[in-house]
Amino acid sequence: MADPEIKTYEPHHESQSAAVTESRPVRWVAMGTAFAFLAVFLLLPLIVVFHEALAKGIGAYTEALSSPDTRSAIRLTLLVAAISVPLNIVFGISAAWAIAKFEFKGKAFLTTLIDLPFSVSPVISGLVYVLLFGAQGLLGEWMKAHGLVILFAVPGIVLATIFVTFPFVARELIPLMQEQGNGDEEAALSLGANGWQTFWYVTLPNVKWGLLYGVLLCNARAMGEFGAVSVVSGHIRGLTNTMPLHVEILYNEYNAVGAFAVASLLAGLALVTLVLKTLLEMRYGAEIAAARGH
Amino acid sequence: MEVRVTNVRKEFERFPALHDVSLDIRSGELIALLGPSGSGKTTLLRLIAGLERPTRGAIFFGDEDASQKSIQERNVGFVFQHYALFRHMTVADNIGFGLKVRHGATRPSAQEIRRRASELLDLVQLSGLEKRYPAQLSGGQRQRVALARAMAIEPRVLLLDEPFGALDAQVRRELRRWLREIHDQTGHTTVFVTHDQEEALELADRVVVMSQGRIEQVGTADEIYDTPNSPFVYSFIGESSSLPVKVDNGEVWLADRPIGLQAPPHAPSGEALLCFRPHDVELLDGCSGCIAGTVAASRRVASTRRVELEVGGERQRVEIELPVDHPAAQKSRVAFRPRRWKLFPAS
């Protein structure tokens, strides 16, 4: 089913090819370098991951994956993603909606704030939570008094993950919504729709592919985050270890098959994300490019 | 529905887009807002719709103060310049949208909505295109869908922003006639914005001429064309020529000569601007009491000849129109007197 809406966007693509004026050999060298680079730094590690994971046969592989600690790490990772991704969808959509469709004071500040997680090291993000919620932290006393445990527990991991992943959805949607302007929303309002109906029937469908794309990236990062989560997790086996953390632990214990088996799942997730991302870009490229062009 | 705009002022971040605008729109009337780019036409239309709120002043729908109401409550049909059709909805869903989002008992059944949509598609002569998406329609067809969508909610007022702006001349003319027919059939009070004077004069019952955030004149096509009430309207509607003159002793003078025109009794003495239509002039042979000038340029325009004359001591240029076969068209000096003209205070 070819959605007709793609057609209207097609002119966007054209200008690109005209810019390519380099001679053939130069192009070959450039492309060769790029591919060699990709092969060494991306493809090779991927092959190594799967090779090591299956080094002792499929039996050892499945056994490694079914150990209780590994299973709990997988469960925790899924749980963290299941909480942080929806929250960031809500946050991302609201932030993008506010920034793209309304004028208000502090808009530029909010836009900068959204980019913050991209500009600070994840470890710092994690440390901020330690400073806030740790025993000696700002809120440490108060939380202890109220019996709240955030640090070295699941809530801390979720918070850290939300922090590092919150730009993904918002950044994808803001330029897209800005480009589309207010026209459709005004039309819906003039036809009697209330704010919620306008959002649900008009705004959201207009950005759905961009949103899906953002969610995909957000999810990949939520499951793969290491730095920030490592700081707040406490590395309690079977309790606060996510998959990336678990990989590190297994590896440090010289359990290569175990480490690479879990790593292969993460690599698999990356591959699936990549394929979906490519498919999305192929079909709804122009819409997503609008967001990229920012 | 009668619409009254009373002393409305609109500022955008201190920039006044409309100054103290008042306008009475009669029920069932087709009225055009005409003016150059940036004159505030869209702003006035959006204020009536409720897409903007006036900085000062009020807008009445009948006796009720609509300025206090949101756009949803005003129940107006707005057709946007670029249509703003919902691209992910079919034509039928676009048209039915306004009915679908109604609440409770006022919301028709899905079947009824579908029936209304195809009825409206018939009205706009697009039957059979229910299942198409906006991207699969031509510009003119999109325009019609946008109109059908706006009419589906049975609006009290229909507002159209440059409805034919993005279409080519041929389609424009067709749609223009068609819009008039639809209006006569449905009787909606309709306001449309245009910067095409031909469109405004041909289509509208009355034309509102705007300039720089003000209404210059409101009237029928004849009134606007025959008795413009400002130099701006004179020059904006149709062709016009103007000359700086002096009024003295009840006579009109160009430089140091009277030009044979009696100033109206109430005209004050002093500097003034004489406006007339280039084609509405009387050619004279000799000259005592006329405007005489040397031909500076001459060009053929369809069946007439446009002649640019340099007149007066300051060699003011003024344009008049001659029949192609008129002997004066060959001469290097031409004398004339405007047949119909108007004096405005010099600005």
Ligand SMILES: Nc1ncnc2c1ncn2[C@@H]1O[C@H](COP(=O)(O)OP(=O)(O)OP(=O)(O)O)[C@@H](O)[C@H]1O
């Ligand atoms: N949202 C806005 N913010 C600031 N200024 C605005 C805004 N909308 C309109 N203006 C200004 O108000 C003035 C009138 O604009 P408006 O759009 O009403 O003109 P218009 O007569 O419709 O012109 P056009 O024929 O080009 O559409 C312009 O100078 C414009 O720059």
Ligand SMILES: [Mg+2]
């Ligand atoms: Mg406009």
